[in-house]
Amino acid sequence: MSAIEVEGLKKSYGQLRAVDGISFSVKVGEVFSLLGPNGAGKTTTIEILEGLRDKNEGKVTVLQMDPWSKGYELHKRIGVIPQGFKFLDYPTPREAISYYATLFGVKVDPDEMLRRVILEEAANTYFLHLSGGQKQKLGMALSLVNDPELVFLDEPTTGLDPQARRAVWEVIRKLKGEGRSVMLTTHYLEEAEELADKVAIMDHGKIVASGTTSEIVASHGSGQRMTVKAGEPLHEYLVKSTKLEVGYDGREEVTIRLRDKDDALTALRAIEESGCEWGDLAVRRDSLEDVFLRLVGPGVAGEEEAS
Amino acid sequence: MFSFKRVVADLKVFGKASIRSKEGFFFTLVFPIILILLFGAIFSGGSSGPTTVYVQNLDNGPISAAFISALNGTTAITLVQAPANQNFTQYLSSHSSTDGIVIPANFSYDYEHSQSVNVTVYGNPASTTSAVVYGITSEIVNSFNLRGASATIGVAQQVAVSSSYKYIDFLVPGLIGFAALTSPMFALVNVSSSYKRDKIFKQLSLTPLTETEWLVSKVFWYVSMTAISFVLMSLTGIYLFGAHIVFSWGVGLFIVIGPFMFVSLGMLVGTATNSPESAAVVGNLVTFPMMFLSGTFFPVSSMPIYLQNVARVLPLYYMIEGLTNVMIYDNYYPALLDFLVLAVITAVIFVMAVRLFKWRED
Ligand SMILES: Nc1ncnc2c1ncn2[C@@H]1O[C@H](COP(=O)(O)OP(=O)(O)OP(=O)(O)O)[C@@H](O)[C@H]1O
Numbered sequence: 001m002s003a004i005e006v007e008g009l010k011k012s013y014g015q016l017r018a019v020d021g022i023s024f025s026v027k028v029g030e031v032f033s034l035l036g037p038n039g040a041g042k043t044t045t046i047e048i049l050e051g052l053r054d055k056n057e058g059k060v061t062v063l064q065m066d067p068w069s070k071g072y073e074l075h076k077r078i079g080v081i082p083q084g085f086k087f088l089d090y091p092t093p094r095e096a097i098s099y100y101a102t103l104f105g106v107k108v109d110p111d112e113m114l115r116r117v118i119l120e121e122a123a124n125t126y127f128l129h130l131s132g133g134q135k136q137k138l139g140m141a142l143s144l145v146n147d148p149e150l151v152f153l154d155e156p157t158t159g160l161d162p163q164a165r166r167a168v169w170e171v172i173r174k175l176k177g178e179g180r181s182v183m184l185t186t187h188y189l190e191e192a193e194e195l196a197d198k199v200a201i202m203d204h205g206k207i208v209a210s211g212t213t214s215e216i217v218a219s220h221g222s223g224q225r226m227t228v229k230a231g232e233p234l235h236e237y238l239v240k241s242t243k244l245e246v247g248y249d250g251r252e253e254v255t256i257r258l259r260d261k262d263d264a265l266t267a268l269r270a271i272e273e274s275g276c277e278w279g280d281l282a283v284r285r286d287s288l289e290d291v292f293l294r295l296v297g298p299g300v301a302g303e304e305e306a307s
Numbered sequence: 308m309f310s311f312k313r314v315v316a317d318l319k320v321f322g323k324a325s326i327r328s329k330e331g332f333f334f335t336l337v338f339p340i341i342l343i344l345l346f347g348a349i350f351s352g353g354s355s356g357p358t359t360v361y362v363q364n365l366d367n368g369p370i371s372a373a374f375i376s377a378l379n380g381t382t383a384i385t386l387v388q389a390p391a392n393q394n395f396t397q398y399l400s401s402h403s404s405t406d407g408i409v410i411p412a413n414f415s416y417d418y419e420h421s422q423s424v425n426v427t428v429y430g431n432p433a434s435t436t437s438a439v440v441y442g443i444t445s446e447i448v449n450s451f452n453l454r455g456a457s458a459t460i461g462v463a464q465q466v467a468v469s470s471s472y473k474y475i476d477f478l479v480p481g482l483i484g485f486a487a488l489t490s491p492m493f494a495l496v497n498v499s500s501s502y503k504r505d506k507i508f509k510q511l512s513l514t515p516l517t518e519t520e521w522l523v524s525k526v527f528w529y530v531s532m533t534a535i536s537f538v539l540m541s542l543t544g545i546y547l548f549g550a551h552i553v554f555s556w557g558v559g560l561f562i563v564i565g566p567f568m569f570v571s572l573g574m575l576v577g578t579a580t581n582s583p584e585s586a587a588v589v590g591n592l593v594t595f596p597m598m599f600l601s602g603t604f605f606p607v608s609s610m611p612i613y614l615q616n617v618a619r620v621l622p623l624y625y626m627i628e629g630l631t632n633v634m635i636y637d638n639y640y641p642a643l644l645d646f647l648v649l650a651v652i653t654a655v656i657f658v659m660a661v662r663l664f665k666w667r668e669d
């Protein structure tokens with residue numbers, strides 16, 4: 001059974017196609033991660049699924065409901081952390097949780113909720129005075145007050161310290177363990193590798209790759225690569241004298257794509273024959289990050305790291 | 308669908324926030340009191356200067372003339388002679404005063420023939436000036452009695468039912484209107500625009516709380532604040548400045564409808580604008596003319612005619628006029644009319660605010 005079904009979803013803002021005909025589904029109990037550079041359309045997609053924005057075209061079902069027309073019903077069954085979660089200035093986390101519990105008509109132990117996201121020490125600090133990471137943790141706690149079947153987390157770990165990030169990962173694993181479905185966006189690819197059963201990479205409103213992490217790496221990755229510390233002469237030699245796919249980073253690293261075992265042997269032989277200086281030879285597999293950068297372009301990813 | 312429990316939960320959070328943000332608390336409850344103290348002290352006159360006392364002498368003899376010159380000899384009062392042929396009560400009220408003395412016909416004759424006779428002092432029991440006038444009159448009467456053969460002159464007191472009102476009487480309803488306008492208006496303009504910017508409405512829309520419940524909770528809060536303000540200001544007005552206030556259920560009508568209207572208006576301004584900054588500008592443009600021209604600090608009737616016409620298109624005018632009608636004049640029919648005008652304006656603003664106020668975007 002699917003928790004989320006999306007087919008041919010489109011959403012435009014004027015000329016800009018923020019979401020441009022995407023399709024995917026998330027099974028019940030699955031952690032699904034949406035990746036993509038800034039402006040790819042992740043938040044737009046997620047907010048359409050949450051019933052916070054209307055779509056232009058396509059078919060969307062979330063927990064067997066149309067999120068826009070049945071939003072009020074849907075909201076009782078889902079949990080949400082919006083990107084850049086903000087809240088009222090003056091309630092303390094404990095009060096905020098009680099407030100949400102009353103709104104949802106459920107009984108929860110605020111301290112238990114706070115413990116779950118490691119926020120006990122700030123239980124009585126006004127939201128206004130919480131640190132960025134603590135605010136994010138409160139967002140996480142609030143999204144769980146109504147014991148949701150499906151949780152949407154839009155960049156839940158952005159701005160968290162490594163310890164807090166791992167705590168959030170722990171919470172997400174627990175959610176999965178309890179049979180809940182999770183939809184997660186993140187800019188940390190290792191986070192997706194760590195947590196997600198399935199991943200979709202979005203760029204310019206389109207899904208450019210999807211599946212399990214290893215499926216994506218297998219179908220979009222270059223397989224294995226050999227890297228050698230060497231200069232321009234080796235690069236030129238390899239290009240001239242072999243049919244290998246060779247790259248050079250312009251400084252000190254030559255990369256050779258290994259399509260099969262023969263490529264590896266050819267490469268080794270050619271390096272030896274070139275007579276160039278070389279060292280630090282290594283063979284590695286593409287990571288999700290390598291695939292991601294290849295699919296969405298390093299320029300965009302570079303900007304992203306800077307921002 | 309509508310849940311009172313959720314309204315209360317929201318009210319609790321919002322109320323705590325209003326108290327914790329000290330500026331909000333100050334502007335809601337403390338500031339109006341400061342204004343009443345300030346304006347009350349400046350314009351009530353207080354003990355400064357002599358009190359004007361109107362004297363009507365119905366006697367033609369020499370004793371009454373001596374009596375009046377004795378009164379004139381004191382520095383605390385200034386005497387003004389009233390014509391003998393007029394109804395004294397009406398005369399006082401037409402001169403916006405409650406302080407007066409009537410010397411009866413045959414006063415000199417009775418005094419000289421040791422027959423008892425009363426001088427009548429008109430006054431307002433709540434007013435300090437009336438006590439002064441009574442005290443001075445009694446003293447002079449005593450000295451005449453000592454000089455005479457026997458104690459024949461008495462002092463009768465007469466309450467002057469004042470249809471003349473003091474500045475403070477207008478100031479109290481005016482400033483209650485001021486409080487009902489400013490604190491919900493400024494708060495809601497700010498809250499609705501900054502909640503929109505910070506996506507807090509979006510956040511709230513993910514809970515079962517509805518737009519209407521949220522708005523109702525704000526109305527409850529500001530109605531309660533205005534009610535507290537009303538009590539504080541009335542007490543300050545009465546005990547410090549001797550304001551006359553009629554407490555009646557009619558006051559309740561205005562204390563509910565006023566904040567209701569301005570919560571909706573603030574909401575409308577906040578949602579119709581694009582940023583907290585522009586919301587603040589539009590909010591000020593709407594609020595400031597109302598703040599000064601609706602009879603908050605001075606009765607509208609004391610303004611030039613063209614400004615009075617401006618006042619009549621400002622919703623706050625009807626609130627203050629209505630409050631003045633019930634609190635000072637005890638005058639229900641016109642107050643009800645003011646209330647109806649307010650109810651219609653409020654309904655229109657409320658419907659517009661709710662229409663524009665959407666927690667989600669499309
Ligand atoms: N309300 C809106 N009005 C106009 N344009 C919008 C609106 N919301 C989103 N967009 C545009 O749609 C595109 C997708 O935005 P979206 O927020 O979905 O990106 P994202 O993938 O979540 O990016 P990020 O990783 O930076 O959060 C962007 O170009 C953005 O400018």
Ligand SMILES: [Mg+2]
Pocket residue numbers: 042043044083154
């Ligand atoms: Mg986003």
